[in-house]
Amino acid sequence: MTTQPTTADRMKALFDFDAHLSTDERAWRDKARAVAAEAIAPFIEADFDDKHFRRETFAALAEAGFLGMHISGYGCAGAGAVAYGLVCMELEAVDAGWRTAVSVQGSLAMSAIAKYGSEEQKTTLLPRMAAGELIGCFGLTEPDGGSDPAAMTTFARRDGSDWVLQGTKRWIGLAGLADVAVIWANTDEGVRGFVVPTGTPGFSTTEIDGKLAFRSSRQYEVSLDAVRLPAEALLPGAKGLSGPFGCLNEARYGISWGVMGAARTAIEVAGDYAVAREVFGAPIASRQLIQKRLADMFVEYEKGTLLALHIGRLKDAKSLPYDQISVGKLNNVRSAQVIAASARNILGGEGITDRFPIMRMMANLEAVSTYEGTEEMHTLIIGRALTGLAAFA
Template sequence: MVDAVFDLDALLSAEEIAWARKARAFATNRILPTIEEDFENKHFRREFVAELGAAGFLGMHLTGYGCAGAGAVSYGLVCLELEAADSGWRTFVSVQGSLAMSAIHQYGSEEQKQRWLPGLAAGELIGCFALTEAGGGSDPAAMTTTATRDGAGWLIEGSKRWIGLASLADVAVVWAQTDAGVRGFLVPTHTPGFTATPIENKLSMRASVQCDLRLDAVRVPADALLPDAAGLSGPFGCLNEARFGIVWGAMGAARSCLDAAILRSETREVFGKPIGATQLIQAKLADMLVEYEKGVLLALHLGRLKEQGTLTPAQISVGKLNSVREAIRIAQSARAILGGDGITSEFPVMRHLANLESVRTYEGTDEIHQLVIGRALTDLNAFS
C-alpha cells in the first residue's frame, strides 16, 4: 500500500530489488504465519536459522568464506523486509552477521575465519557478541570483564547482560579488559565456566533470545584472541555495522504499522463512513508516510555512502536516531487509528511498538546518538 505513493524500486538496481523480494517472500511465507503466536509464547524458531543461511542473508555484506558479498543497500533492504515481519528476526541477522561474523571477518586470523565463518554463513552455527554489561551498556570502556594471561592461554572472568543468542550460540565473541586494553576473544560456548541464561521477563523481543552471561574461570588458548582488534575501536566497528542495519530495519517495522493503519482506515466505519474518508485520519496517514519515506531515503543515502567507503560514525548515528524515533511515532499513530483493536494481536502494531523500544535502546540509546552527533557538530565531547 505504501508502494502506491513511494516508488522505492525506481532508485534501486535489479540485484537490490531481487534481494528485497527474496527477503519479503521469506518474511511473508515463513515468519508472519506464526509470529504472533511465537511472540506470545516467547518462542524462537531455530529451524529458521538454516533457512536464513540458505537464502544468503547471514553475513551477506561480507565477502568470501561462504558469504554472499552483497552491497550495503541490498543488506539494508533485507533488514527492512525482515523487520517488517518482526524486529527479532532482523536482530538475529544483525547479531549473527553484523556483530559476530563481522568481528571474525574484520579482526580474525585466517585460521579463525576458516574455522567459523562458513558454518555461520550457512546457518549451521550460531554466534553471539558479548560486549554489554549490566553496570553500563552505554559505557563499554568501564567493562569489568577481564582476560588475564594463563600460561600459554587466557583466563576470562566476568559477566555480560542482554547478549543476543548466547544460550543458542556455538561461539561467542567476548570483549574483555586485558593489560593491553580491551581485546576480543573467540570462546566456544561449550567451554567450562561459560553459562548463558535466557532473560525471561521480557515484554519486548519475545520471539528472540537475549541472555545473562557468566564467565567463571573460562580458559581459552592463545589462538582465541582476535589478533587485529585492539581497544574499543574493535567492538565499535562491529556496532556500526549493526547500527546500519537498524537504520533500515526500523523502517520495516514502520511500514508494517503504516500498512495496518491504511487497511483499517478503509474498513473501519464510524458515523456512516470509513474513517479513512475523514480529514483527520488522512492527515495522520500522510504524516506517517512522509516520515517513513524520509527515513528510507536517508537509509538509502547512507547505504550509497557506505558502498563508496565514506560513511562516518556520526552519519550512522543520524540514521539510527531518526529511523527508530520516527518508527516509534509511526507505530503510535497507527495504534491510535486502530482504536481499541490496536492493542490486540489481531494487528501487528503493539508488537512492533514493544519491539521498537528495545531497538531504541540497543546499539546506542537516543541520548548516546545525540551526543555523537553533537560532538561532530561542535568538536566538543559531552560524554563525560
C-alpha cells in the same frame, strides 16, 4: 469485479522506491520479503506470545544467504550495504526479533571474525556460520555498563600462553543457543576480543525472562568463570574499543533500515483499516484528521527510507562518516515509534489486540530505541560531530 488498491499499492504509486534500486538490490529485497512471509509471518504472533525462538526459521534465513551476507568470501554472499539494509527492512516489517537475530549472527559475531580474526578463524568459522551450522553471539554489554564499554569489568589475564577470562555480560542475543561467542574484555594491553567456544568450562548462560519485547528472539546473561582459552582464541586484528565499535556500527546501520520496515507495515495496516472501517456512515479514512495522521506517517516513512538509502550508498562507496550511522539510528527509530503510535490510534481498541501486529511492533521498537546505543548516546555522538566537544560524562 474490480479489486480496490491496498494502502501498499497506493504507497508504491506515491513513492516509487524501486526506481532507486538496482536489479540485484531488488532481488535481495524480494527474496527477503518472500522468506519473511513464508517462514516468519504465519507463526510470529504465537511465537511472540509463547516466547518461542523457532530454530527452523534461523535455518531458512541461512539457506537464503542472509547470514553475514555483506561479508565477502568464506561462504558469504558479498552483497552490498543497500542490499543488506533492504533485507533488514523486510525482516523487521514482520518482526524485529528476527532482524536482530540476523544482526547478532552477521553484523556482530561474523563481522568481528571477518574484520579482526586470523585466517584460521575465518576459514574455520565463517562458512559454517553463514550456513547456519554454527550460531554466534557477541558479548560486549555488561550489567552495569551498557553505554560505557570503556568501563567493562570483564578481564582477561595471561597465564603462560593461555588467556583466562573472568566477568559477566548481559543482554547478549542468542548466547544460550550459540556455539561460539565473541567476547570483549579488558586486558593489560587494552580491550581485546576472543573467540570462545560456548562449551568451554566456565562459560554459562542464563536466559533473561520477563521481556515484553523481542519475545521471538532470546537474550541472556553470560557468566565467564575462569574461562581458559589458548592463545589462538585472541582476535589478532582488534585492539582497543575501535574493535567492538566497528561491529556495533554494522548493527546500527541495519537498524536504520529495519525500523522503516516496521513503519511501512504500520502505515499499511492503519491505512487499510481506515478505508474499511465505517463510522457515522462513511469510512474513517474520509475524515480530515485520519488523513492528516496518515499523511504525517507517510512523510516520516519516506524521509527515513531515503535517509537509510543515502547512508547505504555512502557505505557502499566506502565514504560513510560513522557519525551518520547515529543520524540514521536516532532519526529512524524515533520516526518509526511515532508512526507505530499513530497507527495504534487509528485502529482504536483493535490496535491493542493481536489481530494486528501494531502493539507487538511498538513493544519491539521500544527495545530497539535502547539497544545498540540509546537515543541519548546517539544524540551526543551527533553533538560531538557538530561541536568538536565530547559531552558524554
